[in-house]
Amino acid sequence: MGSHPGMLKNSSSKNPKHKAMKKLILYIPKVVSYFFILLFCYAAISKAIDFENFQVQIGQSPLLSAYAGFLSYAVIILELFIVLLLIFPKTNLPGLYASTSLMSAFTIYIFLILNYSDFVPCSCGGILEKMGWAEHLIFNLSCVIIGIVSVFFTDINAGRSKFSITALLFLSNFLCCFIVYILYVRSEGIIKEDNNFTRRYLMHPIIEKKISNLDNSYYYISGSDDKHIYLGNIKLPQQILVIDSTLVIKEIITIELDIKEFPYRKIETKVVGKYYYVYDGTVPVVKRGLLSSSKPQTISQDDAYFSQLDIINNYNSYVLRTQSSKSKNLLIASLHTGSQNKVELWPDFLRKQTDGVFDSDGVLNVDRKMETSFTRTVTEMNLLLLTQLLK
Numbered sequence: 001m002g003s004h005p006g007m008l009k010n011s012s013s014k015n016p017k018h019k020a021m022k023k024l025i026l027y028i029p030k031v032v033s034y035f036f037i038l039l040f041c042y043a044a045i046s047k048a049i050d051f052e053n054f055q056v057q058i059g060q061s062p063l064l065s066a067y068a069g070f071l072s073y074a075v076i077i078l079e080l081f082i083v084l085l086l087i088f089p090k091t092n093l094p095g096l097y098a099s100t101s102l103m104s105a106f107t108i109y110i111f112l113i114l115n116y117s118d119f120v121p122c123s124c125g126g127i128l129e130k131m132g133w134a135e136h137l138i139f140n141l142s143c144v145i146i147g148i149v150s151v152f153f154t155d156i157n158a159g160r161s162k163f164s165i166t167a168l169l170f171l172s173n174f175l176c177c178f179i180v181y182i183l184y185v186r187s188e189g190i191i192k193e194d195n196n197f198t199r200r201y202l203m204h205p206i207i208e209k210k211i212s213n214l215d216n217s218y219y220y221i222s223g224s225d226d227k228h229i230y231l232g233n234i235k236l237p238q239q240i241l242v243i244d245s246t247l248v249i250k251e252i253i254t255i256e257l258d259i260k261e262f263p264y265r266k267i268e269t270k271v272v273g274k275y276y277y278v279y280d281g282t283v284p285v286v287k288r289g290l291l292s293s294s295k296p297q298t299i300s301q302d303d304a305y306f307s308q309l310d311i312i313n314n315y316n317s318y319v320l321r322t323q324s325s326k327s328k329n330l331l332i333a334s335l336h337t338g339s340q341n342k343v344e345l346w347p348d349f350l351r352k353q354t355d356g357v358f359d360s361d362g363v364l365n366v367d368r369k370m371e372t373s374f375t376r377t378v379t380e381m382n383l384l385l386l387t388q389l390l391k
Contacts, residue, residue: 025153025157026153026157028150028153029092029096029150029151029154032096032146032147032149032150033086033092033095033096033150035146036083036086036095036096036099036143037083037086037087039143040079040080040082040083040099041080041083043079044079044080044083047072047075048076051072051076055068055069055072058071058072061113063109063113063183063184063187064183064184064187066186067183067186067187071183078102079102082095082098082099082102083095085098086099092154093154093155096147096150096154097151097168097169097172098172099143100143100144100147100148100151100169100172100173101173101175101176102176103140103143103144103147104144104176105176105177106140107141107144107177108177108180108181109180109184110133110136110137110140111137112180112181112184113133114133114134114137116184144173148169151169152165210246210247211247212243212247212248214231214241216233216235218233218234218235218236219231219232219233219234219241220232220233220234222240222268222270222276223270223271225273226245227245228244228245229242229243229245230242230269230276231243232268237257237264237267237268237269237278238254238256238257238259239252239253239254239255240252240253240255240269240271240276253276253291253294254294255269255276255289255296256294256296257278257287257296262280262283263282264280264282264283265280265282265283266280266281266282267279267280268280268309270309270310270311271291272311272315273315274290274291274292275288275289275290275291275315276288276289276290276291276296277296277309277311278296279309281305281306281307281308281309281320281322282305284300284302284303284304284305285298285301285302286298286299286300286301286309286318286335286337287299288315299337300318300335300337300341303335303341303343304320304322304333304335304343306320306321306322306333307321307322307323307330308321308364309321309364310365310366311366312366316336316337316338317336318334318335318336318337319332319333319334319335319364319366320332320333320334320335320364321333321364324345324347329347329350330350330361331345331346331347331349331350332345332346332347332349332350332364333345333346334346
């Protein structure tokens, strides 16, 4: 029985396509291997070049802080080892298994960060720095998928059954993901329970929304309210720069101050509510004026010398940091102005550790919402509530 000539033609036309498909299947693992070689080479080299920063990033990781020292070396070594496996034909297949498993570990790490972390840290550096965590997760999942496909094509061509390939892929990927999970659980236990003194800092505590360039670097914050920021200037102490909340409109308040009236050395300004204050602790004088007026009035003279000053809510009570004339130790004082000014010393609030000066140094501030004044010392780093100053 003769065969139809059309059937012979169709059969012969399919063979070239079949051969081309086989060649494509053979090329896919090679292309994927080259991709992983480039990826892991770049990752390992960039980490090694900026190794100190890489260690800090792992140390600030919300999942792996406790193992930052070990992992910073282990990740680089593992990535370079996988590159070596992928380069040589005899070890290319184990390299593909290892590449897929490592990308699975990175994927589960990002998944844990996005879903179970107290905070989301900065992304990794280099080319991938522009990616957000969600994009990073998609990228890693894509790498896992192409890795699995390459392993299947290579292992099936070597004669291994699909069941064996699937089992090996499952075991290797599951093992790497499980190791990441165990590190996460143990690290959280060490950081939160055993407390090994590892410090983790929250990422992005301040988010930049707008920026405004200033004409010089001598400005400091004198005060603020809901609509304005007030900036004093070390070089031009008789001026206060007012910037609105949009950082667009700027206005200068010029204070009429007779600098020959007192031997000023370091004039400072502070803005609270509708008033601005002018003072120089080396001269026992405090002046106050309305923001709408350029002429301040003297509200305290010859009451106290001081190095720091802040204002309490009622605008007639002030907290000072001064120095004892007897012991020369730093101490806190309160100043109440009115018909008769009154100064009170509170020597017990700043506790002496060694010299009574450096060890009790800090910045004096007033929390006007809680109506408490506090200072933070250098050595103790504790908050000392001075509620008595308001009585």
